[in-house]
Amino acid sequence: MRRRQVGRNARKLHRWLVPIAALPLLITASTGSLYTLLLQQDIDAFWLLKIHTGDFGLLNLQPVYPILLGILTLFITISGSILLLKPSR
Numbered sequence: 872m873r874r875r876q877v878g879r880n881a882r883k884l885h886r887w888l889v890p891i892a893a894l895p896l897l898i899t900a901s902t903g904s905l906y907t908l909l910l911q912q913d914i915d916a917f918w919l920l921k922i923h924t925g926d927f928g929l930l931n932l933q934p935v936y937p938i939l940l941g942i943l944t945l946f947i948t949i950s951g952s953i954l955l956l957k958p959s960r
Contacts, residue, residue: 885950892943899923899940 902923909916925936932939 881950882954885947885954888950889947892947895936895940895943 902919906916906919906923909919925932
């Protein structure tokens, strides 16, 4: 019974954190791709590069953004793998 409760809690935590983790990862991937595409068209959209690196204007996360992305990526990958390898009954 206790093991089943731990599994439920792990799934709840994973479901809650995935959308939070996905947002910065999607922002980074989309701004990096868009910046590269625009640069190939000789359009230098430097502001996209600033967003890509965590500078959101009033909220500048550049010093911690890479660490945050790494931790979020590891969490989602590890917790998702654990849930995948140990399916609930």
